[in-house]
Amino acid sequence: MGGALVLLVLAFDFLSVFAPGFMGAPLLPGAVAGRGIHFAVFIMFAVIGVAIACVRLLNREEAHGAVRGDSPPGP
């Protein structure tokens, strides 16, 4: 998930620098905000989504571990 987010941000950076016309063009006809702005907002929501998914996944894994009686071996 972390790798996907890094790729998204890199894609945003590369497209903004090398394809400013594409990123600046409106997503829908008549709109003012371009694709780049929508892409940035999408990245921020993706980051929040990944954070929520990650916490839920790890909490669930921990709960399953506790039910199975997996005790941490300790240092």
Added chain:
Amino acid sequence: MNSAALTFLAFVASTLLITHWAARRTRSRSDFYAAGGRITGVQNGFAIAGDAMSAASFLGLIGLTFTAGYDVLYFIVSLGLSWAIVLLFVAERLRNLGRYTFADAVCLRLEARPIRSFAALTTLAVAVPYLIAQLVAAGTLVQQLFALSYVQGVVAVGVLMTIYVTFGGMIATTWVQIIKAVLLVGGGVVLLVCVLAQFDFNVAAMFRRAVEVHPRGLALLRPGGLYGGDMITVLSLSLAFIGGTAGLPHVLMRFFTVPDAREARQSAALGLGLVCSFQLVVFLTGIGAIALLANHPVYSPDGINVVGGSNMVAIHTAREVGGELFMGFIAAVAFATILAVVAGLTLSVAATISHDLYASVLRHGQSNEIEELRVSRATAILLGVLGVGLALLFEGQNVAVLATLPLAIAASSCFPVLLLVMYWRGLTTRGALAGGYTGMAASVGLVVLGPSVWVGAFGFDEPLFPYAYPTLFSMPLAFLLAWWFSRTDLRSAAVTERGGFDALLVRMLHGGARDTQTHREH
């Protein structure tokens, strides 16, 4: 007395009461450095957000949106990603390994004394410029907002931060951050709602109006307003944020204040959610500010420059949509933001000087808790005096470089060492020191030779290094040298250090008895 002064005085009074309360609960070293590990995930999440949301990320980014438009998004998406990196790769493992400072985690497998010396030096290199930049900003802001002198502003912030840290330690600092985060997020959201209300909550209409009134027109919402086609600067900026956030000592310390890894994870996730949401609020407010202030005869007659400088955009916007009372509130929140951030910085320096440098390096682990706490408090007072002195010395100077340096240093020294120690079996002390020190020297050197110092401060025509952010060069260099010097390390100690990775991995993933940990003291 105006509304700004009243709001700020209310903030100061409440934080001093909290400090009084915290002082009675701060009895041990663990209380002072890590709030006794009693902070909950939710509380720590707000405190993390407070640490991450400085005056620069509020006043600065709204101002930058006003002048540069689209290119502010490079900052915003990088900041969002940086918190994802902290959550996914750092928070939980660090909590399971460390006690009070990030050096605790690194020293579990590597030689303690040189690593702790390195940690103390990097913490100072990150915190002191950051502290001076914040104090200079406080002095400047206080002149514009409260009709006080620069000296009064700097001294007020310096004295208050010293009181918070010296008496209340991490407990007081955490609660100051929580109050500030709530005020800042609340104030930011109310400001955005008031701005949107001017356009009947039609975001598209606000964007259209911004494009109509700004001299750059539609180009405002297209890439290139700040960095043009400079890919190296854009990537360097992204890397500085990504690595820098995950390497800032005062942010890393926050993960030791919660009772376990689960709470650390939840606090990082909440902090991330707050920071990301707040950045979107900041961007939209910036666009709204353009729509409201550009070409306004009072605030921005020429449409580009703002009366009082770009940092005043948020304050002017608050005045335009909410009158003097709301402007005062936002101004006081901005000032409180600076105060909270400098308190966190001071605590991180006090902790590393007393815990890493004094107790471990100078006293070889032979000092007791009382002695260590005395050194911490003395460091906080000394740093307060030093910070105020340096801020007075820097009055009127271009301190932009001081805001650039901390992230670059953290990304090129602390972050590579911390990441490699947690994820690469092959790292040895020699590699960590070679990479860490080189990354620090390279980032400082390239910033000095770059446009911020060479042209901005020294006054030369052309910089010797053309980029403001050196991270694209200094961070890979740090990783490369850490790898090379570790691979070629043939000492017997290096074999032991590599062999220690398995025990470290178990501890990282499952936790361990933090207070009984033994470091490799040599």
